[in-house]
Amino acid sequence: MKLSEIYLYLKQDISKIEKELEMSIEARHPVLVKASSHLLKAGGKRIRPVFVLLSAQFGDYKLDKVKHVAVPLEMIHMGSLVHDDVIDDAELRRGKKTIKAEWDNRVAMYTGDYMFAKAIEIASKSGNMKLHEILSDAMVEMSIGEVEQIKEQFNPDQHLRIYLRRIKRKTALLISVSCELGALIAGADETTQMKLKRYGYFTGMAFQITDDILDFVGTEKELGKPAGSDLMQGNITLPALYAMRQDESLRRDLVSFMQTKGTGDVDMPGIIQRIKDTGAISYSKEMADRYLDKGMRELKGLPDIRAKRALREIAEYIGRRKF
Protein backbone atom coordinates (compact mmCIF):
# COMPACT_ATOMS: atom_id res chain seq x y z
CA MET A 1 0.00 0.00 0.00
CA LYS A 2 1.43 3.36 -1.09
CA LEU A 3 1.12 6.49 1.01
CA SER A 4 -1.12 8.08 -1.61
CA GLU A 5 -3.35 5.00 -1.38
CA ILE A 6 -3.62 5.45 2.39
CA TYR A 7 -4.85 9.00 1.93
CA LEU A 8 -7.17 7.82 -0.84
CA TYR A 9 -8.59 5.10 1.34
CA LEU A 10 -9.10 7.55 4.24
CA LYS A 11 -10.06 10.42 1.95
CA GLN A 12 -13.71 10.70 2.86
CA ASP A 13 -13.08 10.60 6.59
CA ILE A 14 -10.10 12.94 6.41
CA SER A 15 -12.17 15.51 4.59
CA LYS A 16 -14.89 15.22 7.23
CA ILE A 17 -12.24 15.87 9.88
CA GLU A 18 -11.03 18.81 7.83
CA LYS A 19 -14.56 20.23 7.80
CA GLU A 20 -14.86 19.73 11.55
CA LEU A 21 -11.58 21.59 12.01
CA GLU A 22 -12.89 24.50 9.98
CA MET A 23 -16.13 24.60 11.93
CA SER A 24 -14.27 24.43 15.21
CA ILE A 25 -12.36 27.61 14.65
CA GLU A 26 -15.46 29.59 13.86
CA ALA A 27 -14.99 31.81 16.86
CA ARG A 28 -16.90 34.99 17.23
CA HIS A 29 -13.81 37.09 16.94
CA PRO A 30 -12.66 38.07 13.45
CA VAL A 31 -8.95 38.28 14.24
CA LEU A 32 -9.03 34.82 15.76
CA VAL A 33 -10.93 33.30 12.85
CA LYS A 34 -8.55 34.95 10.41
CA ALA A 35 -5.46 33.88 12.31
CA SER A 36 -6.71 30.33 12.75
CA SER A 37 -7.90 29.83 9.18
CA HIS A 38 -4.61 31.23 8.00
CA LEU A 39 -2.93 28.36 9.80
CA LEU A 40 -5.57 25.83 8.83
CA LYS A 41 -5.28 26.71 5.17
CA ALA A 42 -1.50 26.43 5.31
CA GLY A 43 -2.38 22.76 5.29
CA GLY A 44 0.00 20.15 6.53
CA LYS A 45 -0.18 16.42 6.29
CA ARG A 46 -2.81 16.01 9.01
CA ILE A 47 -0.63 13.15 10.14
CA ARG A 48 -2.12 13.06 13.64
CA PRO A 49 -5.71 12.60 12.44
CA VAL A 50 -4.44 9.90 10.08
CA PHE A 51 -2.90 8.03 13.01
CA VAL A 52 -6.11 8.42 14.99
CA LEU A 53 -8.30 7.12 12.16
CA LEU A 54 -6.05 4.16 11.45
CA SER A 55 -5.65 3.18 15.10
CA ALA A 56 -9.39 3.39 15.64
CA GLN A 57 -9.88 0.69 13.05
CA PHE A 58 -8.47 -1.83 15.51
CA GLY A 59 -11.68 -1.38 17.47
CA ASP A 60 -15.23 -0.48 16.65
CA TYR A 61 -14.64 2.34 14.17
CA LYS A 62 -17.25 5.11 14.22
CA LEU A 63 -16.23 8.43 12.72
CA ASP A 64 -18.68 10.36 14.90
CA LYS A 65 -16.80 9.20 17.96
CA VAL A 66 -13.34 9.20 16.44
CA LYS A 67 -13.61 12.86 15.44
CA HIS A 68 -13.70 13.86 19.12
CA VAL A 69 -10.11 12.64 19.19
CA ALA A 70 -8.84 13.44 15.71
CA VAL A 71 -9.92 17.09 15.70
CA PRO A 72 -8.49 17.98 19.13
CA LEU A 73 -5.19 16.31 18.33
CA GLU A 74 -4.72 18.32 15.15
CA MET A 75 -5.76 21.49 17.00
CA ILE A 76 -3.27 20.87 19.78
CA HIS A 77 -0.62 20.35 17.13
CA MET A 78 -1.60 23.58 15.38
CA GLY A 79 -1.70 25.48 18.67
CA SER A 80 1.79 24.29 19.50
CA LEU A 81 3.02 25.36 16.05
CA VAL A 82 1.68 28.86 16.67
CA HIS A 83 3.40 29.05 20.05
CA ASP A 84 6.57 27.59 18.52
CA ASP A 85 6.63 30.35 15.96
CA VAL A 86 6.63 32.88 18.77
CA ILE A 87 9.62 31.14 20.30
CA ASP A 88 11.52 30.61 17.10
CA ASP A 89 10.79 34.12 15.89
CA ALA A 90 9.85 32.38 12.64
CA GLU A 91 8.54 34.43 9.75
CA LEU A 92 7.62 31.50 7.54
CA ARG A 93 5.84 28.22 8.22
CA ARG A 94 5.22 25.81 5.36
CA GLY A 95 6.24 28.60 3.02
CA LYS A 96 3.52 30.93 4.35
CA LYS A 97 3.83 33.87 6.69
CA THR A 98 3.37 32.85 10.33
CA ILE A 99 0.62 34.33 12.48
CA LYS A 100 3.16 36.26 14.47
CA ALA A 101 4.68 37.69 11.30
CA GLU A 102 1.29 38.72 9.96
CA TRP A 103 -0.17 39.94 13.26
CA ASP A 104 2.06 39.97 16.32
CA ASN A 105 3.37 37.79 19.10
CA ARG A 106 0.46 38.53 21.39
CA VAL A 107 -2.15 37.49 18.85
CA ALA A 108 -0.11 34.37 18.15
CA MET A 109 -0.04 33.56 21.86
CA TYR A 110 -3.80 33.84 22.25
CA THR A 111 -4.57 32.07 19.01
CA GLY A 112 -2.61 29.17 20.44
CA ASP A 113 -4.47 29.43 23.75
CA TYR A 114 -7.75 29.44 21.88
CA MET A 115 -6.80 26.33 19.93
CA PHE A 116 -5.75 24.47 23.06
CA ALA A 117 -8.94 25.40 24.89
CA LYS A 118 -11.07 24.55 21.89
CA ALA A 119 -9.32 21.19 21.58
CA ILE A 120 -10.20 20.30 25.14
CA GLU A 121 -13.74 21.53 24.67
CA ILE A 122 -14.19 19.18 21.72
CA ALA A 123 -12.52 16.29 23.53
CA SER A 124 -14.90 16.81 26.44
CA LYS A 125 -17.73 15.93 24.05
CA SER A 126 -16.33 12.40 23.80
CA GLY A 127 -17.69 11.61 27.24
CA ASN A 128 -14.51 9.64 27.91
CA MET A 129 -12.60 10.60 31.06
CA LYS A 130 -9.49 8.51 30.39
CA LEU A 131 -9.08 10.28 27.06
CA HIS A 132 -9.04 13.57 28.94
CA GLU A 133 -6.41 12.41 31.35
CA ILE A 134 -4.11 11.17 28.60
CA LEU A 135 -4.62 14.30 26.54
CA SER A 136 -3.96 16.70 29.39
CA ASP A 137 -0.93 14.69 30.54
CA ALA A 138 0.46 15.06 27.03
CA MET A 139 -0.16 18.79 27.04
CA VAL A 140 1.65 19.16 30.35
CA GLU A 141 4.64 17.26 28.98
CA MET A 142 4.61 19.31 25.80
CA SER A 143 4.73 22.60 27.69
CA ILE A 144 7.62 21.33 29.80
CA GLY A 145 9.34 20.40 26.53
CA GLU A 146 8.85 23.91 25.23
CA VAL A 147 10.48 25.49 28.24
CA GLU A 148 13.31 23.02 27.91
CA GLN A 149 13.76 23.99 24.27
CA ILE A 150 14.18 27.63 25.30
CA LYS A 151 16.70 26.66 27.92
CA GLU A 152 18.74 24.58 25.49
CA GLN A 153 18.57 27.09 22.66
CA PHE A 154 22.05 28.17 21.59
CA ASN A 155 23.57 25.66 24.00
CA PRO A 156 26.10 23.63 22.00
CA ASP A 157 26.89 21.31 24.91
CA GLN A 158 23.89 19.06 24.89
CA HIS A 159 23.85 15.39 25.60
CA LEU A 160 22.16 13.15 23.07
CA ARG A 161 19.79 12.22 25.92
CA ILE A 162 18.59 15.83 26.18
CA TYR A 163 17.96 15.97 22.43
CA LEU A 164 15.98 12.72 22.51
CA ARG A 165 13.89 13.84 25.45
CA ARG A 166 13.17 17.10 23.69
CA ILE A 167 11.96 15.52 20.46
CA LYS A 168 9.91 13.06 22.47
CA ARG A 169 8.01 15.91 24.09
CA LYS A 170 7.97 17.98 20.95
CA THR A 171 6.72 15.34 18.51
CA ALA A 172 6.70 11.70 19.51
CA LEU A 173 4.35 12.15 22.44
CA LEU A 174 1.48 13.62 20.44
CA ILE A 175 1.79 10.99 17.72
CA SER A 176 1.91 8.30 20.36
CA VAL A 177 -1.20 9.74 21.99
CA SER A 178 -2.93 9.93 18.59
CA CYS A 179 -2.49 6.19 18.14
CA GLU A 180 -3.36 5.34 21.72
CA LEU A 181 -6.50 7.47 21.83
CA GLY A 182 -7.71 6.31 18.42
CA ALA A 183 -7.64 2.76 19.78
CA LEU A 184 -9.12 3.81 23.10
CA ILE A 185 -12.09 5.72 21.67
CA ALA A 186 -12.91 2.77 19.41
CA GLY A 187 -12.91 0.45 22.38
CA ALA A 188 -9.90 -1.64 21.34
CA ASP A 189 -8.46 -3.79 24.13
CA GLU A 190 -5.65 -2.52 26.34
CA THR A 191 -2.88 -4.57 24.74
CA THR A 192 -3.80 -3.09 21.37
CA GLN A 193 -3.88 0.42 22.86
CA MET A 194 -0.45 -0.14 24.35
CA LYS A 195 1.08 -1.55 21.16
CA LEU A 196 -0.27 1.33 19.11
CA LYS A 197 0.88 3.85 21.68
CA ARG A 198 4.41 2.43 21.48
CA TYR A 199 4.28 2.22 17.69
CA GLY A 200 3.32 5.91 17.70
CA TYR A 201 6.14 6.82 20.04
CA PHE A 202 8.86 5.08 17.99
CA THR A 203 7.47 6.31 14.69
CA GLY A 204 7.18 9.83 16.08
CA MET A 205 10.81 9.80 17.18
CA ALA A 206 11.86 8.69 13.68
CA PHE A 207 9.60 11.32 12.17
CA GLN A 208 11.25 14.15 14.10
CA ILE A 209 14.79 12.90 13.50
CA THR A 210 13.98 12.75 9.78
CA ASP A 211 12.62 16.28 9.98
CA ASP A 212 15.84 17.38 11.63
CA ILE A 213 17.88 15.68 8.90
CA LEU A 214 15.82 17.33 6.18
CA ASP A 215 16.59 20.74 7.64
CA PHE A 216 20.18 20.09 6.49
CA VAL A 217 19.64 18.22 3.23
CA GLY A 218 16.47 19.86 1.89
CA THR A 219 16.38 22.83 -0.48
CA GLU A 220 14.68 26.08 0.47
CA LYS A 221 11.89 25.26 -1.97
CA GLU A 222 11.26 21.84 -0.44
CA LEU A 223 11.44 23.08 3.14
CA GLY A 224 9.53 26.33 2.72
CA LYS A 225 12.38 27.96 4.68
CA PRO A 226 16.16 28.16 4.20
CA ALA A 227 18.21 25.02 4.93
CA GLY A 228 20.01 25.23 8.25
CA SER A 229 17.12 27.18 9.82
CA ASP A 230 17.24 25.09 12.96
CA LEU A 231 20.88 25.99 13.58
CA MET A 232 20.23 29.64 12.76
CA GLN A 233 17.58 29.67 15.47
CA GLY A 234 19.85 27.95 17.94
CA ASN A 235 18.06 24.60 17.85
CA ILE A 236 20.82 22.04 17.84
CA THR A 237 19.58 18.78 16.41
CA LEU A 238 21.01 15.29 15.96
CA PRO A 239 23.17 15.84 12.83
CA ALA A 240 24.86 18.88 14.38
CA LEU A 241 25.32 17.16 17.74
CA TYR A 242 27.00 14.21 16.04
CA ALA A 243 29.11 16.35 13.71
CA MET A 244 30.44 18.46 16.60
CA ARG A 245 31.72 15.31 18.27
CA GLN A 246 33.53 14.28 15.08
CA ASP A 247 35.05 17.55 13.91
CA GLU A 248 36.70 19.72 16.54
CA SER A 249 37.18 22.75 14.27
CA LEU A 250 33.51 22.61 13.23
CA ARG A 251 32.63 22.40 16.89
CA ARG A 252 34.65 25.54 17.68
CA ASP A 253 32.94 27.44 14.85
CA LEU A 254 29.49 26.37 15.97
CA VAL A 255 30.23 27.20 19.61
CA SER A 256 31.28 30.71 18.69
CA PHE A 257 28.25 31.15 16.45
CA MET A 258 26.00 29.96 19.28
CA GLN A 259 27.65 32.46 21.61
CA THR A 260 26.41 35.25 19.34
CA LYS A 261 22.86 33.91 19.86
CA GLY A 262 22.43 33.66 16.12
CA THR A 263 23.36 37.26 15.42
CA GLY A 264 26.91 36.58 14.22
CA ASP A 265 27.93 36.15 10.61
CA VAL A 266 27.97 32.54 9.52
CA ASP A 267 28.55 30.72 6.25
CA MET A 268 25.59 28.37 6.63
CA PRO A 269 26.05 26.49 3.34
CA GLY A 270 29.68 25.91 4.37
CA ILE A 271 28.66 24.72 7.86
CA ILE A 272 26.05 22.38 6.38
CA GLN A 273 28.64 20.88 4.05
CA ARG A 274 31.07 20.32 6.91
CA ILE A 275 28.32 18.65 8.95
CA LYS A 276 27.56 16.35 6.01
CA ASP A 277 31.27 15.55 5.63
CA THR A 278 31.36 13.98 9.12
CA GLY A 279 28.83 11.35 8.11
CA ALA A 280 26.26 12.95 10.41
CA ILE A 281 23.44 12.41 7.94
CA SER A 282 23.84 8.67 7.66
CA TYR A 283 24.41 8.38 11.43
CA SER A 284 21.12 10.20 12.03
CA LYS A 285 19.38 8.20 9.33
CA GLU A 286 20.44 4.97 11.01
CA MET A 287 19.07 6.15 14.31
CA ALA A 288 15.76 7.02 12.68
CA ASP A 289 15.71 3.58 11.07
CA ARG A 290 16.29 1.87 14.40
CA TYR A 291 13.25 3.69 15.83
CA LEU A 292 11.21 2.70 12.79
CA ASP A 293 12.19 -0.95 13.25
CA LYS A 294 11.07 -0.79 16.85
CA GLY A 295 7.79 0.74 15.74
CA MET A 296 7.26 -2.00 13.17
CA ARG A 297 7.89 -4.66 15.77
CA GLU A 298 5.01 -3.30 17.87
CA LEU A 299 2.64 -3.87 14.97
CA LYS A 300 3.38 -7.61 14.97
CA GLY A 301 0.71 -9.45 16.87
CA LEU A 302 -1.96 -6.95 15.88
CA PRO A 303 -4.70 -8.33 13.59
CA ASP A 304 -3.70 -8.19 9.95
CA ILE A 305 -6.18 -5.56 8.81
CA ARG A 306 -5.80 -2.89 6.17
CA ALA A 307 -5.05 -0.22 8.79
CA LYS A 308 -2.06 -2.23 9.97
CA ARG A 309 -0.63 -2.31 6.46
CA ALA A 310 -1.22 1.43 6.29
CA LEU A 311 0.63 2.04 9.56
CA ARG A 312 3.53 -0.04 8.28
CA GLU A 313 3.53 1.93 5.04
CA ILE A 314 3.61 5.23 6.95
CA ALA A 315 6.65 4.05 8.88
CA GLU A 316 8.32 3.03 5.63
CA TYR A 317 7.43 6.35 4.08
CA ILE A 318 9.03 8.21 6.97
CA GLY A 319 12.13 6.14 6.40
CA ARG A 320 12.47 7.21 2.80
CA ARG A 321 10.88 10.65 2.73
CA LYS A 322 12.88 13.34 1.03
CA PHE A 323 10.92 16.40 2.22
Place this chain on the structure above:
Amino acid sequence: MKLSEIYLYLKQDISKIEKELEMSIEARHPVLVKASSHLLKAGGKRIRPVFVLLSAQFGDYKLDKVKHVAVPLEMIHMGSLVHDDVIDDAELRRGKKTIKAEWDNRVAMYTGDYMFAKAIEIASKSGNMKLHEILSDAMVEMSIGEVEQIKEQFNPDQHLRIYLRRIKRKTALLISVSCELGALIAGADETTQMKLKRYGYFTGMAFQITDDILDFVGTEKELGKPAGSDLMQGNITLPALYAMRQDESLRRDLVSFMQTKGTGDVDMPGIIQRIKDTGAISYSKEMADRYLDKGMRELKGLPDIRAKRALREIAEYIGRRKF
Protein backbone atom coordinates in the same frame (compact mmCIF):
# COMPACT_ATOMS: atom_id res chain seq x y z
CA MET B 1 -19.76 37.81 59.15
CA LYS B 2 -16.62 39.82 58.34
CA LEU B 3 -14.34 38.98 55.45
CA SER B 4 -11.56 38.03 57.83
CA GLU B 5 -13.98 35.65 59.55
CA ILE B 6 -14.73 33.99 56.21
CA TYR B 7 -11.06 33.32 55.65
CA LEU B 8 -10.75 32.18 59.24
CA TYR B 9 -13.65 29.80 58.87
CA LEU B 10 -12.23 28.40 55.61
CA LYS B 11 -8.65 28.63 56.79
CA GLN B 12 -7.89 24.94 57.10
CA ASP B 13 -9.32 24.08 53.69
CA ILE B 14 -7.75 27.09 51.98
CA SER B 15 -4.35 26.09 53.27
CA LYS B 16 -4.89 22.55 51.97
CA ILE B 17 -5.73 24.02 48.57
CA GLU B 18 -2.61 26.15 48.83
CA LYS B 19 -0.55 23.05 49.47
CA GLU B 20 -2.15 21.27 46.51
CA LEU B 21 -1.29 24.26 44.34
CA GLU B 22 2.32 24.07 45.41
CA MET B 23 2.48 20.34 44.75
CA SER B 24 0.85 20.78 41.35
CA ILE B 25 3.55 23.01 39.99
CA GLU B 26 6.29 20.60 40.92
CA ALA B 27 7.25 20.12 37.32
CA ARG B 28 10.47 18.43 36.42
CA HIS B 29 11.84 21.56 34.86
CA PRO B 30 13.65 24.02 37.13
CA VAL B 31 12.80 27.16 35.13
CA LEU B 32 9.13 26.21 35.17
CA VAL B 33 9.08 25.47 38.88
CA LYS B 34 10.89 28.70 39.58
CA ALA B 35 8.62 30.73 37.34
CA SER B 36 5.48 29.14 38.73
CA SER B 37 6.43 29.37 42.39
CA HIS B 38 7.40 32.95 41.80
CA LEU B 39 3.82 33.60 40.79
CA LEU B 40 2.36 31.35 43.46
CA LYS B 41 4.32 33.07 46.19
CA ALA B 42 3.19 36.48 44.93
CA GLY B 43 0.01 35.40 46.66
CA GLY B 44 -3.32 36.90 45.84
CA LYS B 45 -6.63 36.54 47.52
CA ARG B 46 -7.34 33.05 46.18
CA ILE B 47 -10.82 34.38 45.61
CA ARG B 48 -11.71 31.68 43.08
CA PRO B 49 -10.97 28.79 45.47
CA VAL B 50 -12.96 30.65 48.14
CA PHE B 51 -15.97 30.79 45.81
CA VAL B 52 -15.57 27.11 45.01
CA LEU B 53 -15.37 26.08 48.66
CA LEU B 54 -18.36 28.19 49.67
CA SER B 55 -20.52 27.07 46.76
CA ALA B 56 -19.69 23.44 47.43
CA GLN B 57 -21.24 23.78 50.87
CA PHE B 58 -24.67 23.92 49.24
CA GLY B 59 -24.20 20.24 48.42
CA ASP B 60 -22.32 17.36 49.94
CA TYR B 61 -19.04 19.09 50.82
CA LYS B 62 -15.95 16.87 50.56
CA LEU B 63 -12.64 18.67 50.27
CA ASP B 64 -11.05 15.74 48.44
CA LYS B 65 -13.51 16.19 45.62
CA VAL B 66 -13.76 19.96 45.80
CA LYS B 67 -10.00 20.38 45.37
CA HIS B 68 -10.26 18.98 41.83
CA VAL B 69 -12.18 22.16 41.06
CA ALA B 70 -10.59 24.73 43.36
CA VAL B 71 -6.99 24.02 42.33
CA PRO B 72 -7.59 24.10 38.54
CA LEU B 73 -9.59 27.31 38.80
CA GLU B 74 -6.80 29.11 40.62
CA MET B 75 -4.25 27.70 38.15
CA ILE B 76 -6.27 28.88 35.17
CA HIS B 77 -6.45 32.28 36.80
CA MET B 78 -2.70 32.32 37.40
CA GLY B 79 -2.00 31.12 33.86
CA SER B 80 -4.12 33.91 32.45
CA LEU B 81 -2.28 36.45 34.63
CA VAL B 82 1.02 35.27 33.18
CA HIS B 83 -0.26 35.58 29.64
CA ASP B 84 -1.80 38.96 30.48
CA ASP B 85 1.57 40.21 31.61
CA VAL B 86 2.99 39.33 28.22
CA ILE B 87 0.24 41.35 26.57
CA ASP B 88 0.40 44.29 28.91
CA ASP B 89 4.17 44.37 28.88
CA ALA B 90 3.84 44.60 32.63
CA GLU B 91 6.95 44.67 34.78
CA LEU B 92 5.17 44.42 38.11
CA ARG B 93 2.32 42.26 39.36
CA ARG B 94 1.16 42.59 42.96
CA GLY B 95 4.26 44.63 43.58
CA LYS B 96 6.57 41.81 42.42
CA LYS B 97 8.43 41.46 39.17
CA THR B 98 6.42 39.57 36.57
CA ILE B 99 7.67 36.32 35.05
CA LYS B 100 8.24 38.06 31.75
CA ALA B 101 10.28 40.78 33.46
CA GLU B 102 12.40 38.24 35.33
CA TRP B 103 12.76 35.73 32.47
CA ASP B 104 11.30 36.62 29.10
CA ASN B 105 8.09 36.59 27.10
CA ARG B 106 8.66 33.09 25.80
CA VAL B 107 9.10 31.58 29.25
CA ALA B 108 6.02 33.48 30.37
CA MET B 109 4.05 32.06 27.47
CA TYR B 110 4.99 28.47 28.25
CA THR B 111 4.58 28.86 31.99
CA GLY B 112 1.01 29.91 31.21
CA ASP B 113 0.57 26.94 28.87
CA TYR B 114 1.90 24.64 31.54
CA MET B 115 -0.53 26.01 34.11
CA PHE B 116 -3.49 25.63 31.78
CA ALA B 117 -2.55 22.07 30.87
CA LYS B 118 -1.89 21.18 34.49
CA ALA B 119 -5.26 22.65 35.47
CA ILE B 120 -7.05 20.40 33.01
CA GLU B 121 -5.01 17.43 34.11
CA ILE B 122 -6.11 17.96 37.70
CA ALA B 123 -9.72 18.56 36.71
CA SER B 124 -9.66 15.30 34.77
CA LYS B 125 -9.09 13.55 38.09
CA SER B 126 -12.55 14.66 39.19
CA GLY B 127 -14.11 12.02 36.97
CA ASN B 128 -16.84 14.52 36.09
CA MET B 129 -17.38 15.15 32.39
CA LYS B 130 -19.76 18.09 32.74
CA LEU B 131 -17.15 19.89 34.81
CA HIS B 132 -14.74 19.47 31.93
CA GLU B 133 -17.16 20.89 29.41
CA ILE B 134 -17.90 23.96 31.52
CA LEU B 135 -14.24 24.53 32.29
CA SER B 136 -13.09 24.23 28.68
CA ASP B 137 -15.97 26.43 27.46
CA ALA B 138 -14.79 29.08 29.90
CA MET B 139 -11.21 28.80 28.68
CA VAL B 140 -12.33 29.22 25.08
CA GLU B 141 -14.29 32.35 26.00
CA MET B 142 -11.36 33.70 27.99
CA SER B 143 -8.98 33.35 25.07
CA ILE B 144 -11.45 35.10 22.77
CA GLY B 145 -11.61 37.85 25.37
CA GLU B 146 -7.85 38.17 25.34
CA VAL B 147 -7.71 38.64 21.59
CA GLU B 148 -10.49 41.18 21.90
CA GLN B 149 -8.52 43.06 24.52
CA ILE B 150 -5.59 43.35 22.11
CA LYS B 151 -7.87 44.60 19.37
CA GLU B 152 -9.44 47.23 21.63
CA GLN B 153 -6.17 48.35 23.16
CA PHE B 154 -5.57 52.06 22.55
CA ASN B 155 -9.00 52.35 20.92
CA PRO B 156 -10.76 55.28 22.60
CA ASP B 157 -14.02 54.70 20.71
CA GLN B 158 -15.44 51.76 22.58
CA HIS B 159 -19.05 51.18 23.38
CA LEU B 160 -19.92 50.41 26.97
CA ARG B 161 -21.20 47.07 25.66
CA ILE B 162 -17.70 46.14 24.43
CA TYR B 163 -16.22 47.00 27.81
CA LEU B 164 -18.81 44.91 29.64
CA ARG B 165 -18.29 41.93 27.35
CA ARG B 166 -14.56 42.20 27.85
CA ILE B 167 -14.70 42.20 31.65
CA LYS B 168 -17.19 39.35 31.52
CA ARG B 169 -14.67 37.20 29.64
CA LYS B 170 -11.73 38.52 31.59
CA THR B 171 -13.09 38.12 35.13
CA ALA B 172 -16.78 37.43 35.64
CA LEU B 173 -16.81 34.18 33.71
CA LEU B 174 -14.19 32.42 35.81
CA ILE B 175 -15.79 33.54 39.07
CA SER B 176 -19.15 32.42 37.77
CA VAL B 177 -17.68 29.05 36.83
CA SER B 178 -16.03 28.78 40.27
CA CYS B 179 -19.42 29.05 41.94
CA GLU B 180 -21.18 26.80 39.46
CA LEU B 181 -18.57 24.06 39.58
CA GLY B 182 -18.28 24.16 43.36
CA ALA B 183 -21.99 23.41 43.52
CA LEU B 184 -21.79 20.85 40.73
CA ILE B 185 -18.93 18.83 42.21
CA ALA B 186 -20.72 18.71 45.57
CA GLY B 187 -23.84 17.39 43.86
CA ALA B 188 -26.06 20.39 44.61
CA ASP B 189 -29.26 20.47 42.53
CA GLU B 190 -29.43 22.30 39.21
CA THR B 191 -31.38 25.30 40.49
CA THR B 192 -28.73 25.86 43.14
CA GLN B 193 -25.97 25.51 40.54
CA MET B 194 -27.72 28.05 38.32
CA LYS B 195 -28.30 30.56 41.12
CA LEU B 196 -24.69 30.34 42.25
CA LYS B 197 -23.45 30.61 38.68
CA ARG B 198 -25.46 33.82 38.24
CA TYR B 199 -24.39 35.13 41.64
CA GLY B 200 -20.78 34.55 40.52
CA TYR B 201 -21.32 36.32 37.24
CA PHE B 202 -22.84 39.45 38.79
CA THR B 203 -20.34 39.54 41.62
CA GLY B 204 -17.49 39.03 39.17
CA MET B 205 -18.64 41.95 37.03
CA ALA B 206 -18.76 44.15 40.14
CA PHE B 207 -15.36 42.87 41.19
CA GLN B 208 -13.74 43.87 37.90
CA ILE B 209 -15.46 47.26 37.74
CA THR B 210 -14.21 47.92 41.26
CA ASP B 211 -10.72 46.88 40.19
CA ASP B 212 -10.93 49.29 37.29
CA ILE B 213 -12.06 52.08 39.64
CA LEU B 214 -9.21 51.37 42.04
CA ASP B 215 -6.71 51.78 39.23
CA PHE B 216 -7.71 55.47 39.30
CA VAL B 217 -8.26 56.08 43.00
CA GLY B 218 -5.63 53.80 44.56
CA THR B 219 -2.12 54.86 45.52
CA GLU B 220 0.95 53.19 44.02
CA LYS B 221 1.57 51.49 47.34
CA GLU B 222 -1.93 50.07 47.53
CA LEU B 223 -1.99 48.94 43.90
CA GLY B 224 1.55 47.62 43.64
CA LYS B 225 1.80 49.63 40.39
CA PRO B 226 1.32 53.30 39.51
CA ALA B 227 -2.23 54.67 39.42
CA GLY B 228 -3.51 55.04 35.87
CA SER B 229 -1.59 51.95 34.70
CA ASP B 230 -4.60 50.68 32.73
CA LEU B 231 -4.73 53.86 30.68
CA MET B 232 -0.97 53.88 30.21
CA GLN B 233 -1.25 50.40 28.71
CA GLY B 234 -4.12 51.42 26.49
CA ASN B 235 -6.79 49.53 28.43
CA ILE B 236 -9.74 51.87 28.52
CA THR B 237 -12.02 51.04 31.40
CA LEU B 238 -15.39 52.23 32.67
CA PRO B 239 -14.33 55.46 34.47
CA ALA B 240 -12.39 56.67 31.42
CA LEU B 241 -15.17 55.67 29.02
CA TYR B 242 -17.69 57.62 31.06
CA ALA B 243 -15.42 60.63 31.57
CA MET B 244 -14.71 60.93 27.84
CA ARG B 245 -18.41 61.21 27.18
CA GLN B 246 -18.73 64.02 29.74
CA ASP B 247 -15.66 66.12 28.99
CA GLU B 248 -14.87 66.80 25.35
CA SER B 249 -11.45 68.34 26.00
CA LEU B 250 -10.43 65.38 28.15
CA ARG B 251 -11.63 63.13 25.34
CA ARG B 252 -9.43 64.94 22.83
CA ASP B 253 -6.39 64.62 25.09
CA LEU B 254 -7.00 60.92 25.66
CA VAL B 255 -7.58 60.26 21.96
CA SER B 256 -4.28 61.86 21.06
CA PHE B 257 -2.48 59.97 23.83
CA MET B 258 -4.03 56.72 22.57
CA GLN B 259 -2.83 57.53 19.08
CA THR B 260 0.75 57.50 20.36
CA LYS B 261 0.11 53.91 21.60
CA GLY B 262 1.19 54.92 25.07
CA THR B 263 4.54 56.34 24.01
CA GLY B 264 3.53 60.01 24.14
CA ASP B 265 4.09 62.30 27.09
CA VAL B 266 1.11 62.47 29.39
CA ASP B 267 0.35 64.13 32.72
CA MET B 268 -1.30 61.08 34.25
CA PRO B 269 -2.06 62.60 37.67
CA GLY B 270 -3.71 65.49 35.80
CA ILE B 271 -5.71 63.13 33.58
CA ILE B 272 -6.83 61.11 36.60
CA GLN B 273 -8.02 64.27 38.34
CA ARG B 274 -9.99 65.36 35.28
CA ILE B 275 -11.60 61.92 35.07
CA LYS B 276 -12.59 62.16 38.71
CA ASP B 277 -14.01 65.66 38.13
CA THR B 278 -16.58 64.27 35.70
CA GLY B 279 -18.14 62.11 38.41
CA ALA B 280 -16.87 58.99 36.64
CA ILE B 281 -15.95 57.29 39.89
CA SER B 282 -19.40 57.48 41.44
CA TYR B 283 -21.00 56.54 38.12
CA SER B 284 -18.84 53.43 37.98
CA LYS B 285 -19.41 52.71 41.64
CA GLU B 286 -23.16 52.78 41.07
CA MET B 287 -22.86 50.35 38.22
CA ALA B 288 -20.81 47.98 40.38
CA ASP B 289 -23.45 48.29 43.11
CA ARG B 290 -26.21 47.41 40.69
CA TYR B 291 -24.36 44.22 39.77
CA LEU B 292 -23.85 43.42 43.43
CA ASP B 293 -27.57 43.86 44.09
CA LYS B 294 -28.36 41.46 41.30
CA GLY B 295 -25.88 38.99 42.73
CA MET B 296 -27.44 39.28 46.19
CA ARG B 297 -30.88 38.63 44.75
CA GLU B 298 -29.69 35.30 43.36
CA LEU B 299 -28.78 34.19 46.86
CA LYS B 300 -32.36 34.55 48.03
CA GLY B 301 -34.10 31.24 47.97
CA LEU B 302 -30.89 29.36 48.75
CA PRO B 303 -30.83 27.61 52.15
CA ASP B 304 -29.76 29.93 54.93
CA ILE B 305 -26.41 28.30 55.71
CA ARG B 306 -23.17 29.86 56.84
CA ALA B 307 -21.73 29.76 53.31
CA LYS B 308 -24.61 31.90 52.08
CA ARG B 309 -23.85 34.55 54.67
CA ALA B 310 -20.22 34.38 53.59
CA LEU B 311 -21.12 34.89 49.92
CA ARG B 312 -23.25 37.87 50.89
CA GLU B 313 -20.38 39.26 52.92
CA ILE B 314 -17.99 38.88 49.99
CA ALA B 315 -20.35 40.84 47.76
CA GLU B 316 -20.60 43.54 50.42
CA TYR B 317 -16.84 43.58 50.78
CA ILE B 318 -16.41 44.09 47.05
CA GLY B 319 -18.81 47.01 47.31
CA ARG B 320 -16.72 48.76 49.91
CA ARG B 321 -13.18 47.60 49.20
CA LYS B 322 -10.57 50.29 48.98
CA PHE B 323 -7.75 48.26 47.40
